[in-house]
Structure formats: C-alpha cells, structure tokens
Amino acid sequence: MILLTTEPRIADFGLAKMVQANGGKDSTHVIAGTHGYIAPEYGYTYKVNEKSDVYSFGVVLMELVSGKRPIEPEFGDNKDIVSWISSKIKDKESVLSIVDPRIPAAFKENAVKVLKIGILCTTKLPAFRPTMRTVVQMLEEAEPCKLVRILVNKDGEVKKTETMEPALKLNL
Structure with missing residues (x-):
C-alpha cells in the first residue's frame, strides 16, 4: 500500500516469508507472499534477505512508472511485470512506451x-542488486518526488503542469 499523505509510506510490497506446514513438524514449505513481488531465488532457496526486499521494491517502482500491476493478462502466460518490461526494452522509444500515459510529458524523463x-x-542475480541505501540515494538523485500542480479545464483536459518544491525527502 502506498499512502500519499504528508508523509508517504510504503508497506507490504510482497515480502515473501517461509512458512513451514504442520507447525514445523516436517520439511514441507509453502511460499507465502504476493505473486509478482517474490524474488526469483526464493523459489529454490526459501530464504529472504535484504536483496529479496530490494527485488520487491523494484517491482513497486515498475508499477508506479508503468501504471500496471505485477501480474496482468496482457503480459502473457507465466509473465510478470519484470519479464514484460525486459521484453519491451529495445530503444528509447520502447522505454518511453512503458511509462504510464497519464504521466505528463514534462515528467517522463524522471519516470x-x-x-x-x-x-x-x-536483476536476476541478487549479488548485482543494490542495497536499499543505494536505492534511496539513486531516487534522491533522480528527483522523482516533486509536488506537481496540474491545472485542468472543465472537460478534465490538462492545461498546464508546474513543478514545485520537493514533496518528499527520503531518509534511512
């Protein structure tokens, strides 16, 4: 859930947890978590760590930019947002086509x-994923967290967009 109040927070972005069936009496494991957010290595290690969380957070970023959910019928069988985006990236135009069309043109580069x-x-290999501290630094440098004033006419069409002071400061 993403709360867009004066203090935005992201909570429960699909953190996968290992659950032992029968209260831990045998070695049968059940995958617990939200499909589409679970890091690929979890399927064969049943272990979660910071890199698993980084993967899940990356899925959230993809959702925010694309306006798509982690699993959509349009992605095709056995495809999630990560594989869909990977298959669409060929050049700058194809990257821009991934960006949610509701994002004003002035903000597409930040998106x-x-x-x-x-x-x-x-990234498939956990060792190549950044730490969350690095992710926060990259997001601060990208400056996507700005207040935007959008002026619309009576028909709901966007007339003007203005960038204002940053709305959010990311701190660890």
Whole structure:
C-alpha cells in the first residue's frame, strides 16, 4: 500500500516469508507472499534477505512508472511485470512506451530514471542488486518526488503542469 499523505509510506510490497506446514513438524514449505513481488531465488532457496526486499521494491517502482500491476493478462502466460518490461526494452522509444500515459510529458524523463532503478533492483542475480541505501540515494538523485500542480479545464483536459518544491525527502 502506498499512502500519499504528508508523509508517504510504503508497506507490504510482497515480502515473501517461509512458512513451514504442520507447525514445523516436517520439511514441507509453502511460499507465502504476493505473486509478482517474490524474488526469483526464493523459489529454490526459501530464504529472504535484504536483496529479496530490494527485488520487491523494484517491482513497486515498475508499477508506479508503468501504471500496471505485477501480474496482468496482457503480459502473457507465466509473465510478470519484470519479464514484460525486459521484453519491451529495445530503444528509447520502447522505454518511453512503458511509462504510464497519464504521466505528463514534462515528467517522463524522471519516470524513465525511476524505471531504470526498478530494473536494477530486479536483476536476476541478487549479488548485482543494490542495497536499499543505494536505492534511496539513486531516487534522491533522480528527483522523482516533486509536488506537481496540474491545472485542468472543465472537460478534465490538462492545461498546464508546474513543478514545485520537493514533496518528499527520503531518509534511512
């Protein structure tokens, strides 16, 4: 859930947890977590760590930029947002086509920066994923967290967008 109040917070972005069936009496494991957010290595290690969380956070960034959910019928069978985005990236135009069309043109370049961070967070090999501290630094440098004033006419069409002071300071 993402709360867009005066103090935005992200909570429960699909953190996978290992659950032993029968209260731990045998070695049968059940995957607990939200499909689409679970890091690929969890399927064969049943271990979660910071890199698993980084992967899940990367999926959230992809959702925010694309306007898509982690699992959509349009992605095709056995495809999630990570594989869908990977298959669409060929050149600058294809990257821009991933960005949610509701994002005003003036902010698409910042959205692409955030998308690149999401792609880095969802790298298949956990060792190549950044730490969350590094992710925060990259997001601060990308400056996606600005207040935007959007003026619309009576028909709901955007007339003007203005960037204001940063709305959010990310701290660890």
